[in-house]
Amino acid sequence: MKILSGLIRYSLLILLFSACITIVSCSKSSSGDNPVTPPVVSTTKIETATETTGTPEGSTTDGANADDLVEGSSFTSTITITMGATATISPATTTGVTITQSNGDVLIKSTATGVAFVVTGTTTNGSVKIYSDKKFELTLNNASITNLDGPAINIQSSKRAFVVIADGTTNTLADGATYTPFGSEDMKGTFFAEGQVVFSGTGTLNVKSLYKHAIVCDDYIRVRTGTINVTGAISDGMHANNAVIIDGGTLNLTASSDGIEAEKGNVIINGEH
Structure with a gap:
């Protein structure tokens, strides 16, 4: 749809x-x-x-799922990543989590349960890439990330990602016009995720894509709260394979193709918007 x-x-x-x-x-x-x-x-x-x-088209479901409520999950370990020419990781070590960096790109590999990542700072040619065996929380706290050869945020995990746009903050993500392939991994937009993505928080997230989609997910995207501005996308503003569910928040989408697209499922808008 x-x-x-x-x-x-x-x-x-x-x-x-x-x-x-x-x-x-x-x-x-x-x-x-x-x-x-x-x-x-x-x-x-x-x-x-x-x-x-006649009968209105589309599904009448509201897509409710208690598992999408970040307040229903417990995250007991917090790791702060401050972006820059060289990123700063605090604490430096966490059981079950390995974080490495190269040329501004931060790579996270996690097998731990209940981990929250906080990303802040600025990079003009870097990224955050996450592999995780468990669901996790990712807070954007005045983060500005531009990656000239791939996604700014690249979640290569099929687990649920709770993306919190920190209250009172403005966050910016951008990519370049060409991507450097990495094996057979999908990389279809500035913010990319393999698994479910749930946005919350009351801050602002600005996303621009020169390559393809701005926000893209191979599962479903849910927006509970927050302001998401897609300032430009070569293809779709928000693109998911299975569904896009809007419970609240503010979306301002500028895209060359569709504002919102769900390839195999429904676009669900709940409440008054």
Whole structure:
């Protein structure tokens, strides 16, 4: 399902109206001395129009899932990553978590349960890439990340990612026009995730893509709260394979293709928006 702009309200009105007009004429005689036979015009028949009210299109489900509530999960370990020419990791070590960096790119590998990552700081050519065996929380706290050869945030995990846009903060993510491939991994946009992504918090997230989609997920995307501005995307503003669910927040999407697209499922907008 695709949404090209803001609030969509569905109504279906089928109006059946048919008219049949038949005009038959006789040709003019080739002899100028013969009288012209006037054309014969049939009467017009107009059938009575009928009106039928249909059922609105789309799913009536609200996509509710208690597992999407970040407040229902416990994250007991917090790791802060301050981006820069060289990122600072605090604490430097955490059981079950390995963090390495190269040329501004931060690589996280986690097998631990209940880990929260906080990303802050600025880089003009770096990224955060996450492999995780467990669900995790990712807080964007005045983070500004531009990656010239791939996603700014690259979540290569099928587990749920709770993305918290920290209250009172402005965060910016951008990519470059070309990506450097990494094996067979998907990298389809500035913010990319393999698993479910749930956005919350009341801060602002600005995303721009010069490569493809701005925010893209191979599972589903849910927005609970927060302001998300897609300032430009070569393809879709927000793209998911299975569903896009909007419970609240503010979305301002500028995209060359669809504002929001769910390839195999529904776009669900709950409440009054």
